[in-house]
Amino acid sequence: MRYYIIAGERSGDLHGGELIKYLMQMDPDAQIRGWGGDGMKAAGMKLVKHYRETAFMGVWEVLINLRKIRSFLKECKKDIRSFAPDAIVLIDYPGFNLRIAAFAKSLGVPVHYYISPKVWAWNTKRAKKIKRFVDKLYVIFPFEVDFFRKYEVGAIFVGNPLISLINDYSPSADAKILCQKNDQIIAVLPGSRYQEVKSMLDVMLQVVDQLPDFHFVVAAVSNLPVELYDAAMEHPSVTVLTDSAYDILSYSKAAIVTSGTATLETALFSVPQVVCYKTSAFTYSIAKKVIKVPFISLVNIVAEKEVVKELIQNDFTPSMITKELQSLVDDTSYRRNMLNEYSDLKKRLGKKNAPLEVAEQIVNSLT
Structure with a gap:
């Protein structure tokens, strides 16, 4: 199977790397491509773009880099279309990844979201986007299951990835x-x-x-x-x-x-x-x-x-x-x-x- 995985910062790369190890154990013929960092690359993913180029923190920094972010989105969509994955796996990084989720949905590609955006903290409107564009949502805090239930999203609590790492x-x-x-x-x-x-x-x-x-x-x-x-x-x-x-x-x-x-x-x-x-x-x-x-x-x-x-x-x-x-x-x-x-x-x-x-x-x- 072909998997396209996107993480936009250091912690996402860490958890993405661990996920890729298990994917490759279960699917030895897996082809994995995506955006992330050194951890995901070392685990076996073909790295298209490193998160050091795409991580923007704070409202002001996002605003002044909107043109660059739009360019990244266009590049990512083009690469996904060319790769034709069987599944897309998104890791946190909601401003970017929810747009990719909508794009993937338009292509008919299943969307798996690992480590949910923290919509319970702010921007709850994103829960509605998750309902529309995400096929499976995997959450890492137990209270998130009840939160997403209010939005008719069947979130799956998979445990916290830090537990096994530590x-x-x-x-x-x-x-x-x-x-x-x-x-x-x-x-x-x-x-x-x-x-x-x-x-x-x-x-x-x-x-x-x-x-x-x-x-x-x-x-x-x-x-x-x-x-x-x-x-x-x-x-x-x-x-x-x-x-x-x-x-x-x-x-x-x-x-x-x-x-x-x-x-x-x-x-x-x-x-x-x-x-x-x-x-x-x-x-x-x-x-x-x-x-x-x-x-x-x-x-x-x-x-x-x-x-x-x-x-x-x-x-x-x-x-x-x-x-x-x-x-x-x-x-x-x-x-x-x-x-x-x-x-x-x-x-x-x-x-x-x-x-x-x-x-x-x-x-x-x-x-």
Whole structure:
């Protein structure tokens, strides 16, 4: 069978790579082509466009790149038509992927959507598009099933893909040596997009001198320019490791985390954290009006209460981060309570192997 798969950012590429491994196990003759990143390419997909070219964050950046986005859509549609897939698999990335879903529907190609757009947080109109254009929707949070039922969408809960990834993970030998040498580690996860790291990391690094008993390890990513991490590399109490977030979390006592998938990953590694986020004033003013959930971190959203502290916009300051970190490392009761909440969170997410479940659903639907 021929599969066309599209992911538009780093986390989508990670989960797409795992899905492709299972697809190829179940369908040894599979031909897989699409848009994504190094993980999907390494798993066996013919990579047409890398997500580093297509990832735009924030309302303003999307607006100023509309012409480029339209060009990408045109290119993708042309490539899909030429490849003539038996199924299209879309991974998150809703602004782009829902347009491709509508196109695929016009061609009569089955559309499988893995990792639903977060329409429960904002832009609920997209749920209607999902109903019209998506044949099978695979969700990774249990509450999403009830949400989509209100829109007559039969969402399938397949478990959370991070569960199997983290359960199967073993830290590298280099990370073990580093972290045993510096046994008081605070992880710094500034994000995986250029704009995130540029706006978050400098503020995060201002905390370092306030906690001299700790060594800070920054999780850099290889898809971004190394120059973004220059300030961290020059600090004597900071180490930068590239594409090693899981290694870092394996040995950390606490973490400073930019809101996103990393907040859930940090919780699944049982590392107490403070969640941070800051964007442009323009994007933030719009977000406040349209976002329909009371939290921004996935940990709090899934738990449906505040488990981790969120420092957003004007609250994202070195002094506020320092205060929270001190509570996380020194206040035994506060720390224990967060870890207990993490245990409840893991139970909510279950133990399913999400990429395996999705691969089975896709292959079975075509045979």
